[in-house]
Amino acid sequence: MHTIEQFQERVRAAAAHKQPLRIRGGGTKDWYGQRLEGEVLDTRGYAGIVDYEPTELVITARCGTLLSEIEAALAERNQMLAFEPPHFGDGATLGGAIAAGLAGPRRASSGGVRDFVLGAKLLDGKGDVLSFGGQVMKNVAGYDVSRMLAGSLGTLGLLLEVSVKVLPKPFAETTLRFAIAEIEAIRKLNEWGGQPLPISASCWHDGVLSLRLSGAQAAVDAAVRMFGGETVDDCDRFWASVREQQHPFFAGEGALWRLSVPSTTGAIVLGGAQLIEWGGAQRWLRTDLDAASIRRTVAASGGHATLFRGGDKSAGVFQPLQPAMARIHERLKDSFDPAHIYNPGRMY
Secondary structure, rough: HHHHEEEEHHHHHHHOOOOOOEEEOOOOOOOOOOOOEEEEOOOHHHOOEEEEEEEEEEEEEEEEEEHHHHHHHHOOOOOEEEOOOOOOOOOOOOHHHHHHOOOOOOOHHOOOOOHHHHEEEEOOOOOOOEEEEOHHHOOOOOOOOOHHHHOOOOOOEEEEEEEEOOOOOOOOEEEEEEEEEEEHHHHHHHHHHHHOOEEEEEEEEOOEEEEEEEHHHHHHHHHHHHHHOOOOOOOOHHHHHHHHHOOOHHOOOEHHHHHHOOOOOOOOOOEEEEEEEEEOOOEEOOOOHHHHHHHHHHOOOOOEEEEOOOOOHOOOOOOOOOHHHHHHHHHHHHHHOOOOOOOOOOOO
């Protein structure tokens, strides 16, 4: 029996008996989200690159395809997934990366996961295969469901196949490091962000700001002369450590919060260590402070807070939704998954 037919049979039986299913690829992000529930629906048997057109900057692959396989194929043509998805383990799959919706250090300069999703095939809660979008940007019209799947954590259906826009790797790349206080670093990052500078990533922690420059050799060289600072030798390893949360800041078992705020927000005082990315817009926080206090402080800055790892999930991993937005989520769930069998309770 064809793999998709097997998936359909499984989903229809689960819907008929109201049995929850837990969509799982490599399981490298099992810790992310509210809770795990249901019988595992393993996607790894449905893998492989379906189509790759380097000249069109598009790759299409099945959900169980390893991220490492995708990235290796792109690297052969000097291309990349510009949103730099974290793997968090060797078994990370493309479907899991899109469903988690997590982006790495290049997010602020290149865009997030949903900005690169062109089309998708989804197996809904009734066992029907639905197709959205296409393989080129101009095919996007109306309500863009394929992009909505990014970050949905498998709550709307099983992402069978996805077409993703890719970008050429930069001709030149270097990383500079500066000793600088937090408030001054945020001010500088916003000042530089308004200028035509080849900044592709930033990271501030413990009085040190790291700045990655990417682009044409002449542009990178000119920026290095302008910025000064100390050149980092093994910059690829450093940014991989930030992306994969292997940087020393992320070590330990305590609660790790992800704060999303306007980049111009000043220092957020919450009594814990912080690591700042994305020009000031993403801030990682280590603290034992309660969720209500954290979210109240961050909301005052116009942002929201997610309990990313560890800690007490009883207060909600994700920022509680406003009533109107919660109703939209409920209607979408009812439409795509009427029996509520897919990853129940994973988000809210």
